Amino acid sequence: MNQKIVREITPLTDSDFFTLFSRKKKEFDFPLHFHEEYELNLILNAKGARRIIGDHVETIDDLELVFVGTNLYHGWFTHECKSEMIQEVTIQFNNEILNAQFLNKNQSSYLKKLFEDSKKGILFPAETISAIKDRILILKDSQGFNSVLNFMQIFHQLSLSPYKTLCNEGFQETSPNANSRRIKQVFDYMNQNFRNDINLNDVSKLVNMHEVSLSRFIKKRTGKNFIDCLNEIRIGQVCRLIIDTTQSISEIAYTCGFNNISYFNRVFKKKKGCTPKEFRENFSGIRLYV
Known part of the structure; x- marks a missing residue:
């Protein structure tokens, strides 16, 4: 293509x-x-x-x-x-x-x-x-x-x-269950800071909840744990950069908050069913034109 x-x-x-x-x-x-x-x-x-x-x-x-x-x-x-x-x-x-x-x-x-x-x-x-x-x-x-x-x-x-x-959360930067003020705060924070080292403790302080309570709250609202939600946002951003840029896969991974390439490759394969290289080949030659 x-x-x-x-x-x-x-x-x-x-x-x-x-x-x-x-x-x-x-x-x-x-x-x-x-x-x-x-x-x-x-x-x-x-x-x-x-x-x-x-x-x-x-x-x-x-x-x-x-x-x-x-x-x-x-x-x-x-x-x-x-x-x-x-x-x-x-x-x-x-x-x-x-x-x-x-x-x-x-x-x-x-x-x-x-x-x-x-x-x-x-x-x-x-x-x-x-x-x-x-x-x-x-x-x-x-x-x-x-x-x-x-x-x-x-x-x-x-x-x-x-x-x-069909899409990952991060591709369109959506915040599920936006009717909930707290869950919106959580996803807004993750969307804005996914490039950084984010942990549950930081987010729990943001919404004034105990870590365990926040973990259960996220799971109840989204059906996923905190790390899964964060990884979805990061993988969505990774996919956007794979499509829109010629940056190397490793550079994109680090840019989007993945500090371990082996871990990144495992997460990507689990989420997308293919390797980052295979994903890029599916979009070979595609560039944004506005």
Whole structure:
């Protein structure tokens, strides 16, 4: 793969609620890109294609539905796909149509979480796709306010469905469970100081908690221990530098707070399923272009 990461200027205007593109094709030809709009992408019959969302790389199956947050790198590539008829429906919209005032209502709590998680890219399971794909496919035939209602029904259904996020925490510098003041403090501190030697004692003083209590608190809120959370942030930043720079792997590791290369390599392999060198090869030649 030899291409740049491009900033896409979408055709969405201030008077549009959303835009929808439906197309059939034999291959993927759009480069890795990002844009300010949210994007829901349904892809059918493209088994063997490669998906890149942020720092996550994966070969896809025949049913693919991904929700991408704002300014998150994403792209699909033909790779090993042999299909003669790929079907793709892309829905794009900006964050003004579902603003904080709307998402903070009790009835919108599931939608709010969906949009927060989209910062890391969301992949829906095959069962969800099978249940909702027809509704997405016929959305292009909706007119006027009916199209808005159908759009809202799609996202309501998706917000109630199981899904998994794709990127590491650090790639987009997200802070999970931001409704908690303390957990936000913890993640803000780690995002700002991941290059330094951070330990649980330092963070516990920041939030006025005992180390043991803070450790349990983080585990309860995130499902991960303190070191795992810190390593996710560091690995996310490592991935960004691997993609965006030509620095050596060891230099990047030290820059991002890993002082032991053997330990760094083990953590990276565990988190990404490949070595840092293999990860860089997946993104060979890709550079940010704004």
